[in-house]
Amino acid sequence: MITVLFFAHLQEIAGMEKLTLDVDQISIKSLKQKLKEEYQFKNLDQIMFAINEEYATEDEIIKNGDIVALIPPVSGG
Incomplete structure (x- = not known):
């Protein structure tokens, strides 16, 4: 199982703060596709x-027990 945490406006899109997925491993790229298909995320690029x-690239593998955070861009001044 992996835990996916959503921050800022991503919580509103998902309708939740976190999601638990019953997978042993998945790449970031595959997770993005799953979120687009099942939770209507349009632009995760x-x-x-x-x-x-630890920041991760699309090719990195998420393993059982990992926690993944989706962090939207922020601006400040």
């Missing part, structure tokens, strides 16, 4: 993904 608090 500008979203940063982190696995266990």
Whole structure:
């Protein structure tokens, strides 16, 4: 199982703060596709993904027990 955490406006799109997926492993790229298909996320290309608090690329594999965070871009001044 993996846990996916949503932040900011992504919580509104998902309708929840976190999601638990019953998978042993999945790539970031495959997770993006799953979120687009099942939860109506339209554009995840500008979203940063982190696995266990470390930023991750699309090719990295999420393993059983990992926590994945979806972090939208932020602006400040």
